[in-house]
Amino acid sequence: MEQLTQQQQFETLVAWLRSAICGNEAFTLGYNAEASEFIRFNHGKVRQAGQVQQAALNLKLIDDGRHADLHLTLSGDAEVDQARLAQALQQLRETLVLLPKDPYLLPNTDGWHVSNIHNPPLPDTTRVLKQISQLSEGLDLVGFYAAGPLYRGFASSWGALGWHQANSFNFDWSLFHENGQAVKASYAGDKWDDAAFALRFQQATEQLEFLGRPLQTLAPGQYRAYLAPAAMDEIIGMLCWGGFSAEALASKSSPLQRLYGGDARFSPQVNLDEQVTGSLSPAFSPEGYPRRDLSLINAGVAREQLVGSRSAAEYGLQANGAGWGESPSALAMAGGSLELKDILKQLGTGLYISNLWYLNFSDQPAARLTGMTRFATFWVENGEIQAPVNTMRFDDSAYSLLGSALEELTRERELILSASTYSQRQTASSQLPGALISRLTLTL
Template identity: 75%
Template structure:
């Protein structure tokens, strides 16, 4: 039985099992994934995961409770598990008060999106990695497979989503202990594109053998590669676009949404649900569409979940838990990749950042460390690696007054999270040329 048929059968059974006054929502999550772990460019562990589960919410007169059930794939067994869950939730509801912020979607919408691009053969991918990584200390994890999401409600809403993807997250280590971290992900594998990405990492690895260049604290020109920019954007997603955070004045982009400050006109950020790995519906049963979060440096749309909509009189737009973007897309600029070093001139080429946190959340100021392949560039040429440094700067400078250019080419960065299941979140980002980045130590 296919995943969609399995889900449909459970929905049909549940429709006939509830009483007239009861209502339900049922969210389906499944995957069929290959996981391959590499060390010294050789396969050290390989496995295949097939799993499916449902999140079942029962609602009765403003009270609600939910259970997560692992499915076996056997229709009879899974219906029995759902029946037992229904009984348990009915008993639980009698103990609960009404929820004042429960806001159910009454629409009986229908949505279906099946992205069935053929995935690369895992044996072929292993061969390409082994060939390019021969003789190198390569460590990494390759994950690929089908992801399935479904939603149904007692009101007749029904959504189905299937997406195929691969994600190779790896590092090349130098004998001195330094490393270059890289990633290649997407929907359709290209040997040529992978080779280009791999060769760039290999070129950077060679520079790690040079003596380190020591920098004093201060302000420096810098180029942030897409992976480094993702860390900064990721911090902004911690409540930055959330209706809840904006309403209680804790958003790091509070001053942007109030209109007191603006980002550089080069900056446009969308929640690009269409064509992404993320489903066009939420686990709460609201349809999701593309949103313009920042347009030409100015704030526009917010991410609104149902509870925020109920509490603040807003219209829910399908935002999930935490009201964070799950398919963020940043508009590219005019800077060609092969011109990055020339345009940087003298300054820092930063491949990765890590350990970020807010140093002043209300001001959009954050701090963090450079990581892995960070290089000192002079007159458009890489001269030496730079020891780990700490930065502390405001987003209104990094993506505002100090931002000079964005690259034309963007990189699709898929979430590498596999806690409980593979994540469907993604970011599509350019690189950023920054006129001044503040290093504190």
């Protein structure tokens, strides 16, 4: 018997569920699956390799304003999975009668259809391992490689049906110097390019050589700085904690409250979009709302916000497919005019910051962030790297970093995929440039 594809398995269960509900019952059904390959490296050698194939459903049953959810793992056997779904349906029926009505329940009753299958050939693992082995010869490389298709599905009793498949890979690695210092880098996408990876690796090895020089300690103060895309990802990522959320903005708890209120703005160079089109993220939310591209910040001015169904119901807004937490999952920031080859020259004297970590808000209403420099941070003089810099803490406002102090953004942007593998691989991504900053405040 021919084995069903993931999509066929999902649609078979949807068809059975539609025939099983009765009375005023309604449902939504979410599907998550992956077929992933994981490889762990240590000292430049493969230390662990494995494959994960898993699929799961999230069933929500709705009746007379009451609703309950149940998550179940699928086996891949059609009869077993149908029996599990039937058991879940009965369990939810027994639960619903015990629950109060939800005043903010706002399911999408439109019968939309969306299908997106992005399945370019994944890189040949043998070839990838060979190139990594050759480039890391004699180096202490620690890393993690993940690749494979991710599947997402959605269906409802109102006729909605969505399917999403996206192939991707993500190689996240560090090169360690014998003194314990490290350079961190990543290479991700849907098409492996030997030349592009070799260039990315070369940049990391060049930085590794500078880590052998004596550490330079800087006094607290303001310094000119270049923030690489990975460092920008940490800063933008913090602002996504409620920054674009309709619920956070309505309750006045967003770190970008002043931006959306018109009391502050970023540099005209700052353009941020939730760019679903062409991303690895599905064009529908787990709640069952189609997603579209959103202009979050245009020329430094706040525009659209991310609205989930509960925020839409509570505040009288139009839901636009925002997921849990109303955070971006396909963030894209426009690049500028700074060429990569000119970064050190344009920086002149100051800090080259590859990564940041341990970020938090020191003053959330003012969008003020604090965190630590991480891995390869260098002191630059007259356009040349002089020495690695001791770990330092920064404390500065996003309205400075992305506003008055922002001089230029790089033309080239880096695609950064979520490296999270908790429960499953994720589809979230960001595409960000590097940023030249006239002043960054270091506090200790």
